[in-house]
Amino acid sequence: MARSSLNINTKHYLIVGGNTGIGAASVECLLGQGHQLTVASRRIDPDIASRVTYCPFDVETVFALGLPDMLDGLVYFPGTINLKPLTRLMAADYERDYRINVIRAVHAIQAALPALKRAPRASIVLFGRVAAKVGLPFHASIAAAKAAVEGLGRSLAAELAPKIRVNVISPSLTDTPLAQAFLNSEEKRRASGDRHPAKRVGDPKEMAALVDYLLGSNSSFVTGQVFRADGGLSSVRLL
Template sequence: MGISSLFDLDGRVALIAGAGRGIGAASALALAEAGADIAVLSRSPEQIEEVAGKARELGRRAIAIPADAADGAASAQAVARVIEEFGKLDIVVCVTGGSVPRPFLQTHDDALRESFERNVVHGLRLVREAVPHLVESDAASVVMTSSAIGHVVGRGYLAYGSGKAALEHAVRLAATELNPRIRINAVAPGAVRTDSLETVAADPAIKKSLEDATPLQRLGDAEDIAAAVLYLASRASSYVTGQVLAVDGGMAVTNMPMPYPDLEPAAAED
């Protein structure tokens, strides 16, 4: 058996949440290129239908399921739809989360709660719904999406970084409970060219600060992360679980630059 065959996902079924664009869409298509049939979830029907269409062009079965990660019932229904359509589930990829950068004194209680909900609760809820079906697979894998800021420091990221740090430890804890039938790992991107990053990187000075903070001296592409997702989803990583794979251009050895040029303390919000 050649090494390349370990990345083959022929006959596997993958569910990808947050797959409408960016890292999620690239990951869904990477799995489809490797042979998996896919179900793609997002709040944007047009976007996920486009991703599903590209997968079908590759010869894969693909369905688009509009769903809001914040809706617990929608997560359960999405998993049920996958089983109804494909009869099985082998891989779950969660590309969900996010948080608005803000100074510490403006990081009020609601901002902290929202970050934990978006970065921890939403993804783990979907995994919990999927576990009864994943346990029936002979090669079940879950891939969560963290961030470099989950383990490095940077001003302005307290809510987001705390949420991602919690997710990373949740992955380790879940692995101990799901072993040996289900592997669960996370990928931790650095500064990657996505629509979300453009909200801050559109400023040339901030873009340069991100590049300067990255030892490889460039921003990442969605495909850089998708390749890591494929590795963690496939038999190539069959001896890997409970791990966080940093795909950040070496940023883990630096401080993250602040997400905006002016970080003067401001009055806390109620």
Template sequence: MSNKYLIFGATGSIGSSLAEQLTNSDHEVHLIARNEDELKPLSEKLSCTYSVADVLEENFIDKVKADTSDFDVKGVAYCVGSIDLKPLKRVSESDLHNCMKLNLYSAIESIKGFQEELKKNNGSIVLFSSVAAQKGFTNHTIIATAKAAIEGLTVTLAAEFAPSIRVNCIAPSLTSSKISQSMLKSPVVAEALAKAHPLKRLGEGEDSAALAKFLLSDESSWVTGQIIGVDGGRSALS
């Protein structure tokens, strides 16, 4: 049986960059996303397997496990995310539930689904938070709450799973991606947001993907329980 890395949210900016970086380094990957029209061409480009699954649907993990039964899992990267911006007075319980389901609950289900395989293979898990979890931004109640929960999950599972499975978290700042396009469609706004970062640019998918690749690999075998900012210096220097 071969070992593979699972990438949830594989058609996003970070997920697709991570898949490409891993395959370029001769690692095998299995891609998971909900849109087959985007997923299939990526899998063909990288010559890898894939599952069409929506993490918002109940029992989505059963579909992924059925598709991956003929290989072992070495690592899991949960690259699914959202940008949910509203002032508190407009935040509904449904908003909170949907965001928590996408970012947190389904991440937990993904980990539970492959916990035993990861333990057997001394595997690694990479989760994704946001700079907004630790640095206050107006209108970020929904997403900051969900991503702060991811950071708590990271350190808890790192303790629970040691020494067999490593668990780390990447906290990006605003990254150029499909979900951020509505914020970046105005060149003036995009330039202002870029200048809010000490490194004076927005993130790209490959920025976070490069760190995710390292954290998934055995090169980071003495790294666990860490929440690492890939944010152009925004969390520490702004």
């Protein structure tokens, strides 16, 4: 559909990894507001596929993305949770964590940049992790990769200003397929929740609401920020 026939507030966003978890919740949230989406991921739920432009894409192997001429925003979701003690950490582990979380995000942004630059204003949202801010055991590899994502976000916010804003959301444990190993019993779920001042884990829908805010014009004065949606884990201590 041509932009001129759409409501002025309707935007076209590229969602890299919108099939499950926070990505899928974000797709539902953004579609609910009438936005157009191009979803690039390895797999796609048929119900989602029927409502978006689907671009089969594996960040591990594919480098070219079929993109529209103009994009109002990009969100990059692919990530890893690879927790190991330092003694068991192999080069392949931290290379994969860095590749999927950082290098492929850079490739996706590079591929989308011409289309993002054609929009009057655009917004990029990346995903960090609470462990980039607070030291947690066994998180060395993923903490290093996600700290790089936070640095990447701030640096690109400076480089691409004022036309393109860049922000990072850094959640703590959130109820998605990626986190199921930590949430697959009531006991684990309670223990995980209890580690947070908020006394629960994150909900993909509340992360999606933050994605929606950061993509949209209500956050037009916000760039180069890291949003710590972590139930207080990185900054609050209960007495």
